Amino acid sequence: MTLAPIRPELRGKSPYGAPQLDVPVRLNTNESPYPPGPELVADITASVTKAVLDLNRYPDRDAVELRTALAAYLSESTGVTRTFEQVWAANGSNEVLQQLMQAYAGPGRTVLGFEPTYSMHRTIAESTGSRYISGPRRPDFTLDPDAAVAVIREEQPDVVFLCTPNNPTGLSLDPETVLAVHDAFGGLLVLDEAYIEFSHEESLLSLLENRPRLVVSRTMSKAFGFAGARVGYLTADSRVIDALQLVRLPYHLSTVTQAIAGAALRHRKGLLQHVEDTKKERDRLIAEMRFLELTVVESDANFVLFQVPDAPGVWRRLLDAGVLIRDVGVAGHLRVTTGTPAENDQFLRALRELGGSSTARNDRAGLPSLEA
Template sequence: MTIPSTQDPTSARPAALPLRPELAGEEPYGAPQLDVPVLLNVNENPYAPAEDVVATIAADVAEAARGLNRYPDRDFLPLRAALADYLARESGVRVAPEQVWAANGSNEVMLHLLQAFGGPGRTALSFAPTYSMYPEYARDTHTRWVTGRRAEDFTLDPEHAVATIEAEQPSVVLLASPNNPTGTALPAATVEAVLEAASRVRVPDAPDGAGAVVVVDEAYAEFRRTGTPSALELLDRYPHLAVTRTMSKAFAAAGLRLGYLAGARPLVDALRVVRLPYHLSAVTQAAAGAALKHTESLLAQVDALRAERDAAVAWLRAQRGPDGAPLVVAETDSNFALFGTFPDRHAVWQGLLDRGVLIREVGPDGWLRVSIGTPQEMERFRTALTEVIEELSS
């Protein structure tokens, strides 16, 4: 009789795994999560939900918990209707509930888009610098990834964008507006130029007449300055446009993980094909619906954060770096500011961290990004940055 081995399998020499070659050596995405007094590195809303919001969420989640023995509503039309109502209020653009899609954060929404419209033999295109997760969505869906360039001030030249689309013939174009990590918003004319060029793309294995899908990522849209348009205004003219949003930022609900988009119904129906069954839990649906009942109070701090952002930008532009050069700050319509340039940005980042302030070392060389926090947090940031610059200047 063979006696089974009692050896701990974790102590044995690890077997080789058939990892996809393009994943070899890759590290998981994620900003540092450190326990420091001032967290200004991942563009969170610094204001926690009020107690009445918490109470509504708790009550609605408790009600959903009574039915957890059943699978959740696959198509969650009540939540999609509530999101459509919110978009109409926020942007003035009314879409039907069937034109809205939601998932576990806008990250999953983006993955659905690449699953549906990317894939082997297809290309996804964006313009760098931009959100660092975009190439990972492409990688994970076996989609070829290509980037054009932004100008030195991080704006996007429409002629360059059109020429790049014509040369690369992508099936998906990803535009962040406001852009992360720069904060730059796109003029409507630029988005329209991209949409027109995308409509002329002919993806080899797509049906006749099918152009590229253009995704405008508006995760920070609620923070945009007065007069900055939303791409939602273009939906009725361009059926190949998808505009993505999130409840993570302006709604102070990063822990909820609820992202969504608006688009033409055929586009949304394509995403329903690739989503996993019951991908949005009953608890998430209940919590998101409850939060939307308190839209006014949850968004009450947006104006204050805009004012704090503008004050931070003005203050930064009045400072000089360790080399004596004036600091430069990118124009921003978001809840963060990209500033620089520093000969050694890591030394500045580390100096701030040593003083209990965590910001993000991201974007082009020499630049740093600070999320906008409470007035007290921003004062801590200003004091710490002044000290670091003085220390590095000596």
């Protein structure tokens, strides 16, 4: 029986995904290694118990209480005053980005990113029928503002993605570079700050003032350790929020999701202490890996990108040792998520057993690279 034809631009594509394997140490998807503590679990349980009493009713379709709490968190943590009218929330930052593409990109419009970067930027853009262009980076993965401005002026995209700290490299952008990109075109600039809480640098939220074409997206998956809850958000001019309400599905955030996200925000002080622990461990990983004579990219995120001569082979040998990290498709590089001190010790021990910088001596070359 003949199937209905899929859209031509989707033919031959592979779905986004990272391997989910049952191994002792999983350091491949940039999750927090710290589960919710007992006080948060109790609050979530109570909040869900209250919420389920009204599950016969639709949720607050505008999630005003949650957006108000997110605005308070942004104001408190950055010193930049935000109101709920300037904040939007959805099921993970990917849905937030998808809604932006539905409103500001789509057929006949162009989206620009600078790869390597978060691969879902391209995927979401293309899935909404947009034309996606990859801009240049320097060999060290930094962004050359002059080169970025040149490609923007040539292509005149409708949407530009900048990721800071960037995934998978961990590098941050300075405000001057962001402003140079912003001023080079007349479309929407999306600043993806999914990992900003782990950064040595401050958030660039202050750049939003008097810049209605600038959007800053965030997630609760990383710093809040809420990857399983699927809550993402953005902050922007209130007119951007109005545009997103035109494309969002009705009642897109469930009553339960809104309830548990609110509980996490009430316990943010304790949750963000884990961020400080992760930052210390990330810096330790970098120092230890450099001691092994590995070339490591500086990181402002909760992961580290490092260079190896045979990335697929080293990935396989680490997996054989019970440690799962990520081959992100950057030639000669692997990415490791920062785990608990014990998990990081196991990863470092496995690296040492491979011979540190001598990981080039690997007779298992030719193994296939995993999808970025």
